[in-house]
Amino acid sequence: MMHTSYVHGLGVRLLLLTSAVALLLVGLTPPPADAAAMVTLSSTSGPAGTSVTVTGAGFPKKTQGTLVTGTTSVTITTTGAGAFQSAITATGSGDLTITATAGGVSAAARFTVVAPVPTPTTTKAIRFGVGTAGGPAANGELDEVAALAGEAPSMVLSYKDFNQPAPIAELNAVRARGADTLLTWEPWTWGGGTQQPAYALDRITAGDFDAYLRQWGQALGQWGQPVYLRFAHEMNGDWYPWAEGVNGNGAGDYAAAYQHVHDVVESTGATNISWVWNPNVPYWGSTPLPQLYPGAEYVDFVALDGYNWGTSQSWSSWQEPSNLFGDGLAQLRQLAPGKPIVIAETSSSELGGSKAQWISNLVGYLSAQPDVVALVWFHINKEADWRINSTTSSADAFRSALATRR
Structure with missing residues (x-):
């Protein structure tokens, strides 16, 4: 028969051993499993x-x-x-x-x-388009514009630089609204200024961005719906690094770069792209348009950007629509006869005259131009308050004028 004190000592030792093993196991607890895929x-x-x-x-x-x-x-x-x-x-x-x-x-x-939403038919020959601060995915802004204008825009303006992929989700958002995208593709890094040697036009032509261009072409082609692509717009000014005379670019470099971008994108089989060549309205000192035109085979639409700055700037004065656009329209017709024309960005300041009257005059003037097929309003409070509803009278005039357009 075992002695009672021995049994007691053995029990204590077993208890201590059990406790030690438990502490050891706590220290060896395996890490949690990886998160599920x-x-x-x-x-x-x-x-x-x-x-x-x-x-x-x-x-x-x-x-x-x-x-x-x-x-x-x-x-x-x-x-x-x-x-x-x-x-x-x-x-x-x-x-x-x-x-x-x-x-x-x-x-x-x-x-x-989902079934693609067809572009809405309209009895108006001039399509109404808009650009807003939030871009094509900002449904609230686009709904507001539709309410102000009395109709939903059938074109939506958007912007991407050379660091972004083709915006398929945004294209889908616009398409879901029954509209098409006027997609601005800018060869630079946003915010980098006009001196960006990596984006000099001769680097584009030399093929530095070909892989990226093909990615865009493949993505847009696979998407398959109509997209209006305006590459490197307002090239006749001096405020972007793709302008000639800026960023090391020389005469002829712009047309060569545009042709190269067009050819690389087209080589991917993207047949749903309409190419939009889009200078600013010519002004004294701007680069002559013939020097920048890539040729009829590279362009489906020609376009103009033009703003009535009024007296909002120290250098600006009030310009009626015929004075703002007349010379540019004449030059486009001479340079690209038969091409449909888009007014791709326009608006007016409230300062220096009646914006409400200017809007009425603009729509009347463009309605008299049989080759103008679209009017895209820049609905953003930026350098000036370009919005449709900068005042109630301007908003009322916009709605009324749009309803009477050709």
């Missing part, structure tokens, strides 16, 4: 042919895999952090499942293919 989409709906950017995380690291929807498959490779980003084209109809798989790990997300 997941994918997110740049847009969750759009017409067939939409290019969807898929971003994934939580997959095995540095592993090759696939991204699949329907019969379409692309190869992906994850980073050292187990992430990836790739584009895939949504085809078919209804709800699609987009699935990413790498190293036996999968994640999926839903994309809905």
Whole structure:
């Protein structure tokens, strides 16, 4: 029979040993498992042919895999952090499942293919377009414009620099409103000023940006709906780095760069792009337009930007629409006979005259120009209050004039 004191000592030792093992196990608790794999989409709906950017995380690291929807498959490779980003084209109809798989790990997300919204028909020969501060995804601003104008704009102006991908989600947003995008593509880095040697015109022509140009062409072509692309607008001024006489650019460089961009984008098979060549209204000292024109085969529409600055600036004075646009329209017709004309940016200051009357005069003047096919209003409070509703009288005049246009 075991002695009572021995049993007691053994129990104490077992208790201490158990406690020590428990403490050791606490210290050796394994780290939590990696987060589950997941994918997110740049847009969750759009017409067939939409290019969807898929971003994934939580997959095995540095592993090759696939991204699949329907019969379409692309190869992906994850980073050292187990992430990836790739584009895939949504085809078919209804709800699609987009699935990413790498190293036996999968994640999926839903994309809905919707019927493309047709561009609204109108009895007006001059289309009404607008640019707002928030851009094409700012539905509230566009709704406000529609209420002010008495009709929804059928063109929406937008801007991208050479650091951004083709804005497919924004194009879808505009299309969902029954409108088309007038997409301004600017070869520079926003905010960098006019001296940006990396974007000198001869660097564009030399092919420095060809891979990027092809990405845009492929994305726009896969999207498949109409898009009006105005590359490097207002080139006859001196306020952008793609102007001749600025940023090391010489005579003839602009047309050569425009032709090169056109050719590279077209080489991707993007047949849904209408090319818009868009100078500012000519002024004393501006670069002559013939020096900048790339040729009829490179241009589908010609355009003008022109603002009535009134007396808002120390150098400006009030200009009636015929004085503002008359010379530029005449030059476009001589340089590009038969091409349809777009007024791609315009507005008036309130200072120096009656903006309400100016609006009425503008619409009347443009209605008398049979080759003008669109009027795009710059609805932004910027250097001046260019908005339709800068005053109640201007807003009333805009609505009335628009209703009577050709």
